[in-house]
Amino acid sequence: MPDTPIPAVYHKILAQAPALVARHCPDIVVHMGLAVEREYFAVEQSAARDGYHEVPDVERRVFTRAENKKEFGKSTEVLSCGLDLESVVDEWRERCSGMVLGGSGSGKGKRKGKGKGKEGKSVDVRLSDDVGNYVCGFIYYVSLKEMLGRKGKKDVVFLHVPLLKEQEVGVAVEVVGELVRALVDAWVERMELGEERE
Numbered sequence: 001m002p003d004t005p006i007p008a009v010y011h012k013i014l015a016q017a018p019a020l021v022a023r024h025c026p027d028i029v030v031h032m033g034l035a036v037e038r039e040y041f042a043v044e045q046s047a048a049r050d051g052y053h054e055v056p057d058v059e060r061r062v063f064t065r066a067e068n069k070k071e072f073g074k075s076t077e078v079l080s081c082g083l084d085l086e087s088v089v090d091e092w093r094e095r096c097s098g099m100v101l102g103g104s105g106s107g108k109g110k111r112k113g114k115g116k117g118k119e120g121k122s123v124d125v126r127l128s129d130d131v132g133n134y135v136c137g138f139i140y141y142v143s144l145k146e147m148l149g150r151k152g153k154k155d156v157v158f159l160h161v162p163l164l165k166e167q168e169v170g171v172a173v174e175v176v177g178e179l180v181r182a183l184v185d186a187w188v189e190r191m192e193l194g195e196e197r198e
Contacts, residue, residue, distance in 0.1 A: 008135040010052060010063040014071065017139055018146040028083075028155045028183055029143050032176070033136040035160035040124035041175055043089055044131035044158040046080035047140035051133030063138065072145070079144035082154035083190070088182045089127040095178040099123040101168045120168075123175055131158055157183060 006016045021029065035042065049072050052063035102120030131137040140158040148154050159179060164172050 006139065008058045010057050010061065010135060010138055013135060013139045014063075014142060017142045021143065021146045021150060025150070028157070028187055029147060030180065030183065031136075031139055031143065031156070031158045033139075033158065033160055034163065035136075036163045038160060038162050039121075040126050040162060041172075041179075042126045042128035042130075042160040043085055043092070043179065044136075044140060044160065045085055045127065045129040046078050047131050047137045047144060047158070048133060049075055049077050049079075049141055052138050055134045057135055075145060079141055079148070079154060081144070081157055083157070083183065083186050085127055085157070088179075088186045089125065091182040091185065092179050093125050095182060096123045096125050096175055099171055099175065101171050102165065123171065125175065125179075128160070131160070136160065155187060 006013055006020075050065075050068060052068065053065050054062070056062050099122070100120040101123055131140050136158060140156065143156045144154045147156050157179075159176065161172060161176075
């Protein structure tokens with residue numbers, strides 16, 4: 001049975017995210033969420049353990065302080081990705097330079113100066129440390145904690161994507177693909193350096 005998107009529900013995230021990590025045993029986990037208020041793609045650096053009692057999920061439920069204490073106990077207050085995200089985002093930005101969203105004729109691989117019609121806006125990719133204390137931060141924290149416990153590494157990334165028009169989705173897929181390639185390159189480089197030290 002193929003995996004389906006995890007609903008924006010705290011308790012379902014808590015059940016499903018660790019189960020997916022256990023089942024697939026990935027080297028890197030990439031979560032994606034929508035950031036309606038942003039016009040850029042953002043790789044988040046860290047997630048907090050607390051604060052999920054403040055904002056209800058799509059089922060209008062929160063993750064209470066008591067549930068938080070029971071589930072996370074004395075876990076680290078903030079967990080961060082174990083990969084060098086500054087270098088990853090620099091590489092990602094370079095790979096996306098020239099990509100354009102919007103404008104007439106926007107589509108997969110659209111680059112500045114190619115095609116006819118109105119110019120769109122350049123793809124904007126950033127490093128951020130503002131995942132928030134909604135389900136985005138919650139799934140990020142849960143997955144970071146799970147990967148740390150299972151693999152001893154926190155190779156988990158959360159990507160916020162902006163609200164896109166239908167004609168921009170093809171370019172966005174390419175943008176996400178370039179992020180995945182930059183992450184894999186950084187992971188491989190770290191593994192090679194680690195092997196040389198042993």
